[in-house]
Amino acid sequence: MTRASRSVASPRVVCIEDFRPIARRRIPKSVFDYLDGGAEGEVTLRENCRVFNDVTFRPRHAVAIAECGLCTTVLGFSLSLPFLLAPVGYSRLMHPGGEVAAARAAGKAGTPYILSTISGHKLEDVRRASSGPVFYQLYLMGGRGAAEASIERARAAGFNALVVTIDTPVAGIRERDYRNGMKELVSGSVFEKIPYLPQLLSRPGWLASYLLDGGLPGLPNVVIPGKGPMPLVDINAALAESAVTWADLRWIRDLWKGPIVVKGVLTADDARRSMDEGAAAISVSNHGGRQLDGVPASLRALPEVVKAVNGQIEILMDGGIRRGTDVAKALCMGARGVLCGRAYAYGLAAAGEAGVDRAIQILRTDLERTLRLLGCPSVNALDRSYVNVPKDWD
Numbered sequence: 335m336t337r338a339s340r341s342v343a344s345p346r347v348v349c350i351e352d353f354r355p356i357a358r359r360r361i362p363k364s365v366f367d368y369l370d371g372g373a374e375g376e377v378t379l380r381e382n383c384r385v386f387n388d389v390t391f392r393p394r395h396a397v398a399i400a401e402c403g404l405c406t407t408v409l410g411f412s413l414s415l416p417f418l419l420a421p422v423g424y425s426r427l428m429h430p431g432g433e434v435a436a437a438r439a440a441g442k443a444g445t446p447y448i449l450s451t452i453s454g455h456k457l458e459d460v461r462r463a464s465s466g467p468v469f470y471q472l473y474l475m476g477g478r479g480a481a482e483a484s485i486e487r488a489r490a491a492g493f494n495a496l497v498v499t500i501d502t503p504v505a506g507i508r509e510r511d512y513r514n515g516m517k518e519l520v521s522g523s524v525f526e527k528i529p530y531l532p533q534l535l536s537r538p539g540w541l542a543s544y545l546l547d548g549g550l551p552g553l554p555n556v557v558i559p560g561k562g563p564m565p566l567v568d569i570n571a572a573l574a575e576s577a578v579t580w581a582d583l584r585w586i587r588d589l590w591k592g593p594i595v596v597k598g599v600l601t602a603d604d605a606r607r608s609m610d611e612g613a614a615a616i617s618v619s620n621h622g623g624r625q626l627d628g629v630p631a632s633l634r635a636l637p638e639v640v641k642a643v644n645g646q647i648e649i650l651m652d653g654g655i656r657r658g659t660d661v662a663k664a665l666c667m668g669a670r671g672v673l674c675g676r677a678y679a680y681g682l683a684a685a686g687e688a689g690v691d692r693a694i695q696i697l698r699t700d701l702e703r704t705l706r707l708l709g710c711p712s713v714n715a716l717d718r719s720y721v722n723v724p725k726d727w728d
């Protein structure tokens with residue numbers, strides 16, 4: 335066992351929440367809050383997790399289960415687990431291993447890694463790091479020329495699907511980032527950075543690894559034709575430049591011949607529109623409560639979307655997954671799989687790849703235990719008969 339994996343072994347880390355204090359101690363406040371926080375009053379962020387309490391289980395007891403099936407398929411890919419690793423921008427700030435470490439951990443576990451456009455490692459290196467499927471999440475940062483180049487690179491490198499995030503016409507206001515000077519630290523002048531430097535200096539271990547890694551990473555996957563890679567910019571500016579419309583989706587559809595996942599669907603209308611535009615799957619998502627505060631929790635939005643889609647395309651969901659029981663509830667409610675964001679990113683921030691391995695292990699053993707306690711032999715057999723859902727949800 336390495337030092338990093340010891341640092342997140344039981345009993346120090348028994349559940350996902352246990353990563354948070356370790357991550358908080360290891361990384362600067364600005365980076366931790368960027369990871370942990372949400373938009374405005376963080377109502378949707380909290381609700382994403384809380385809402386799982388509204389759905390309760392209906393177990394079938396005294397059932398013998400010899401083998402517990404966690405395998406499923408998503409977009410035709412065989413997965414060992416029904417949870418995927420969601421795109422998490424700026425992962426390289428959390429740990430130098432960043433996107434490469436997370437992709438490697440996902441590959442070992444037999445589940446896909448979704449690489450964000452806002453990534454510090456080259457997409458080719460991320461692809462090579464994983465032995466499993468890897469999807470590329472596209473923002474139109476840098477304009478269509480840059481997007482076209484990255485779609486072509488993703489194709490050449492062997493990415494398996496494209497994920498188009500539709501809930502970022504501008505960035506949500508993440509108040510913690512303003513207070514911590516995230517913008518100044520990432521894109522400000524030396525003079526603008528000065529007031530915020532003490533928080534970096536108070537995490538010497540992180541600071542040393544960050545400097546050894548070359549300091550602020552660029553955006554090697556956003557290459558502007560004739561100009562080169564975009565520098566790592568302030569998140570607000572980046573997202574404001576990356577709004578996707580349905581017309582863009584059609585354009586993307588012509589460029590990318592593989593499957594497309596539309597991420598950020600919360601209503602029946604957007605679900606139907608995604609199908610009309612040729613999406614192979616959608617993710618019911620509110621961006622982890624980081625965009626429009628006050629939208630419903632993802633799980634709460636799921637029944638409306640499940641009904642509208644009526645089995646025609648695959649439905650994923652993300653938001654608030656912290657336990658295997660959460661994964662099971664989402665699957666019972668009609669999701670084919672879920673994406674985990676913070677659940678693995680806390681692990682990455684706490685201990686790099688070993689932390690992501692541990693996060694996946696926790697969710698996997700949680701899920702297997704939940705199936706056994708439910709008396710259900712496989713994730714594919716989970717359905718509404720295993721849960722009580724509040725009457726007004728349908």
Ligand SMILES: Cc1cc2nc3c(=O)[nH]c(=O)nc-3n(C[C@H](O)[C@H](O)[C@H](O)COP(=O)(O)O)c2cc1C
Binds near residue numbers: 370451624653654676
């Ligand atoms: C720090 C952070 C960065 C994120 N960056 C992106 C991104 O670049 N692109 C994207 O589509 N979603 C991004 N998301 C949203 C996640 O993909 C996912 O929707 C969300 O984290 C799910 O909620 P959860 O964190 O409760 O699991 C980010 C989320 C976090 C926490």
